[in-house]
Amino acid sequence: MTGTVTLVPGSVRLTQWRQVYFGAAVSLDEACRPQVEAGAKTIDAIVAKGDPVYGINTGFGRLASVRIGQADLATLQRNIVLSHAAGMGEPLPIAVVRLVMALKLASLAQGASGVRWSTIEHLAACLESSLVPVIPAQGSVGASGDLAPLAHMTAALMGVGEIFLHGTRLPATKALAEAGMAPLVLGPKEGLALLNGTQVSTALALAGLFEAEQVFRAAIVTGALATDAAKGSDGPFDARIQQLRRHRGQAEVAAALRILMEGSAIRASHLTNDDRVQDPYCLRCQPQVMGAVLDLLRQAGSTLSTEANGVSDNPLVFSETGEVISGGNFHAEPVAFAADMIAMALCEIGSLAERRIAMLVDPTLSGLPAFLTPKPGLNSGFMIPQVTAAALVSENKQRAYPASVDSIPTSANQEDHVSMATHGARRLLPMATNAANVIGIELLAAVQGCDFHAPMRSSESLERARALLRSDVPPLNDDRHMTPDMERAAALVVSGALASAVGSDMLPFVAEDVA
Incomplete structure (x- = not known):
């Protein structure tokens, strides 16, 4: 930038x-x-x-x-x-x-x-x-x-x-x-x-927020792709459902999913005569889960924006009266709470995506070939990338325990309650990396799943996402070394390229003041 x-x-x-x-x-x-x-x-x-x-x-x-x-x-x-x-x-x-x-x-x-x-x-x-x-x-x-x-x-x-x-x-x-x-x-x-x-804890929390936003926006795209790959319904994204719940984030996520899937030939192919009545939660409840994530990230962003514009020094100088007054503006409790929110949000983004990956590799749930390989048995396909996603999600769960509930006295008990904000914020970048890697794996799996529906195509926006991946990662016809593919896919998540491919204005932003 x-x-x-x-x-x-x-x-x-x-x-x-x-x-x-x-x-x-x-x-x-x-x-x-x-x-x-x-x-x-x-x-x-x-x-x-x-x-x-x-x-x-x-x-x-x-x-x-x-x-x-x-x-x-x-x-x-x-x-x-x-x-x-x-x-x-x-x-x-x-x-x-x-x-x-x-x-x-x-x-x-x-x-x-x-x-x-x-x-x-x-x-x-x-x-x-x-x-x-x-x-x-x-x-x-x-x-x-x-x-x-x-x-x-x-x-x-x-x-x-x-x-x-x-x-x-x-x-x-x-x-x-x-x-x-x-x-x-x-x-x-x-x-x-x-x-x-609090500048270090605030900077770390802001960094975590900005990286979480990149992962969140990419996860909306991969969620839509996974829905098409599984021939899932876009009915749960209907605006009327969201209006009755009244959560802003939920409505915005549902709108993004609707727009992303609009015009998909894959979706049109099973609008009628589909025996399935309802999709699994990982597809059907995307607006509710990801909408709650969006609302939570925005709340954290509001807290951090206030903190970033404040003065957290001590003592403070009031030149109008010539006074210097001691206080406690250095206490980073607001930052600690915000960091805990971001950690929970990152955990849930990855957790929901991993469930979609698990669904796609399971032929009884997805209707696709086992582990998304044309020759299951001879090939293992996406068997172990799903395991890797599960490992990354579990690691994030362990890291998501609230840091703000901890305290330890310092400075001979003069500083007898502390926020642990810096520790809480420092874990966010590794957590964001884990979540981005999970979303990268979902991108690979969802695009591979859509490949099995050829010659039917997804929507124009999702086809741009597929083309972006396929320009660097070919279809998985036979087993190969998977880590390079996963790294390339994750890079598209972290860089924002995946969100840009579908049209960045289609996806919700965390910041309220985005240009």
Whole structure:
């Protein structure tokens, strides 16, 4: 995705965050500068006055009662960054870290954190120069902010740790030098302002949401294809049924399925004299299940959009009155709940699709050759891809246990309830990959099933989906190595190519502000 997203602090749309995640450049609307400078002046006045204010001239967490002298204020901010850079594990994906940086930029630029304009410019310049800090994935409990991962981000900007420069992992000092930038030197409160906040958990949850949306939209297409492959009915997608239930998502999914199947010769072939009265739930209840998924993803998206536009720092600076007030905006409970919703949605997308795959390979349910192979027995066909789909679905079920119901006290019980939002959000990308792989397997199976109905064709839109797959994956006439086929099919899901093939405007979007 190309182009530039201009961040207007507090007013960034969900679709803009999606663009940033998928690679768009980032700029900051500089109309926020007076607000930022007013916040920084408030901090300067507090420092000059010398009264104790948390995070400016005191210790942190349980050490908040310890006063710090004027001569040590710069060291205090540097120390909090270095001491808190204690993450573990593999680095977060570059796309996620770019989103973290953009979220932090939009938060700081609202002027409630008391940072200088030069610090905001430094963060923006790093984004512009493709300087992406290496942030270990583990180490945040989602309260007091995402302290450890944001400390790694900040330390890298200071020249400590490592940075990806155009994708190459380098020592931070070398990467900054190659980009022509000096290491960041922190002013009063700036270390704490950069560390406090929910930007890592929010970025991970947003990434999970955006990937879930890709999988969801592809699953509508494969669900329609599977319905045609099994010679299922489009009667359950009738608008009148949905109107009586009154759920918006259900109505939109049913409408998409109706449009996708409209004009299918396969469907027309069994409109009359079909002994089957009702299809299995995996076909018949697609609007109800996938509609509920859509509604849930939209609810999560609304929460994350609000969070992304908020300020989750502590303490907060109110320049109008010169006050700095401590609170709990760093607690990521809203993000934790949203991440749990997305996890459940991903689980159900894959679960329903796996049931359709199982139906297609079973000749007693689908009426198709066993395991979708022309010569069952000699060939195993789709026997094991269905097993793989079942394994992936079960793995997602295990991961879908709510993270938000867990808590563990930290910081000598000063921080005695935490959200686990970061852990809850971090599982979403692997879950989305699993679900995408299941949908890729369904795409292969459904297209193979439709092949058996030749010369009858499906609808124009579904035929475009079939042609897209068949341009890269030939029919399975005899057994062959299946993983390459499955990987190619999954790539069509993840890239959005499958949704685009049928006509992207036919399929519901999660974001309400989609252009």
